[in-house]
Amino acid sequence: MEIKYVNGCAVLKNAEDFKLRHIFDCGQTFRFDPVxxxxxxxxxxxxxxxxxxxxLISEHKGDIILHGVSxxxxxxxxxxxxxxxxxxxxxxxxxACGDEIMKEAAGYGGGIRILRQDLWEMIISFIxxxxxxxxxxxxxxxxxxxxxxxxxEYMGRTYFSFPSAQKLAGLxxxxxxxxxxxxxxxxxxxxxxxxxxxxLSLEYIRSLPSAEAKAELMKIKGVGNKVADCILxxxxxxxxxxxxxxxxxxxxxxxxxxxxxxxxxxxxxxxxKFGELGGFAQQYLFFWARxxxxxxx
DNA sequence: CACCAGGCAAGCC
DNA sequence: GGCTTGCATGGT
Numbered sequence: 001m002e003i004k005y006v007n008g009c010a011v012l013k014n015a016e017d018f019k020l021r022h023i024f025d026c027g028q029t030f031r032f033d034p035v036x037x038x039x040x041x042x043x044x045x046x047x048x049x050x051x052x053x054x055x056l057i058s059e060h061k062g063d064i065i066l067h068g069v070s071x072x073x074x075x076x077x078x079x080x081x082x083x084x085x086x087x088x089x090x091x092x093x094x095x096a097c098g099d100e101i102m103k104e105a106a107g108y109g110g111g112i113r114i115l116r117q118d119l120w121e122m123i124i125s126f127i128x129x130x131x132x133x134x135x136x137x138x139x140x141x142x143x144x145x146x147x148x149x150x151x152x153e154y155m156g157r158t159y160f161s162f163p164s165a166q167k168l169a170g171l172x173x174x175x176x177x178x179x180x181x182x183x184x185x186x187x188x189x190x191x192x193x194x195x196x197x198x199x200l201s202l203e204y205i206r207s208l209p210s211a212e213a214k215a216e217l218m219k220i221k222g223v224g225n226k227v228a229d230c231i232l233x234x235x236x237x238x239x240x241x242x243x244x245x246x247x248x249x250x251x252x253x254x255x256x257x258x259x260x261x262x263x264x265x266x267x268x269x270x271x272x273k274f275g276e277l278g279g280f281a282q283q284y285l286f287f288w289a290r291x292x293x294x295x296x297x
Numbered sequence: 298c299a300c301c302a303g304g305c306a307a308g309c310c
Numbered sequence: 311g312g313c314t315t316g317c318a319t320g321g322t
Binding site: 130133134136222230 | 301302303304305306
């Protein structure tokens with residue numbers, strides 16, 4: 001992949017396996033939204049926030065442009081964030097080999113990349129995701145950051161960072177109620193208290209094998225099997241994790257089982273078929289299922 | 298109005 | 311172990 005730095009932008013020339021709509025609309029992050037093309041060409045563009053950094057990113061004639069990003073910032077953060085060291089073409093070929101379903105799904109969302117996001121942000125974001133819909137998850141996270149994050153400026157815009165565990169641990173449920181998280185407010189405070197108090201060490205969790213890391217994460221109230229898998233996949237880069245939500249369950253039942261199946265049956269088959277590539281398969285299937293309404297009704 | 302949304306915890310057996 | 315129910319809020 002060729003990278004150039006022009007006019008204060010980092011530019012990925014002829015970017016392959018990289019499509020903004022696929023990356024930001026496949027449900028892995030809740031803090032990026034479409035904006036008008038800053039170059040006025042009517043192409044796709046997004047503005048979003050990762051931890052305490054903001055980014056305006058757009059497509060332009062097959063290139064990807066990261067606006068206001070220096071070489072230092074690109075190499076020090078965004079390269080890893082977008083998982084640019086990984087060959088997604090190879091992953092798609094491996095998954096599609098002998099599997100017509102995956103061939104279809106990986107073709108549909110071929111520009112997906114699994115973002116390497118902040119662990120703490122993923123813990124709270126996916127606690128909020130439980131029994132919720134994506135627009136409202138985004139709204140709750142937005143209010144969380146606006147009320148309790150720190151204020152920053154980037155390219156003439158004001159934005160707010162994701163609040164730290166220490167900041168959230170100092171709140172009571174009444175103060176947190178402004179974000180309208182519903183029954184999840186007590187789970188957020190439990191996670192914050194454990195993280196701020198040292199009972200939950202994110203660096204320790206990071207050092208553990210996946211199964212043990214998952215068990216540690218599930219000690220947090222509001223973190224069950226599915227939320228823990230999302231945290232492993234999106235916050236810890238454990239790409240073998242295969243989160244089974246209603247959409248994945250529905251599409252796997254429809255395409256692979258031809259009948260209703262339990263969550264453990266679904267994860268069992270996923271492990272068998274996709275193995276170490278489970279996380280990628282999950283993202284292709286999720287984006288495909290939602291976009292084409294496969295298995296619904 | 299009922300029903301559902303990237304589930305989970307607690308209470309049953 | 312597996313199965314049911316309540317849960318805050320907002321949209322259809």
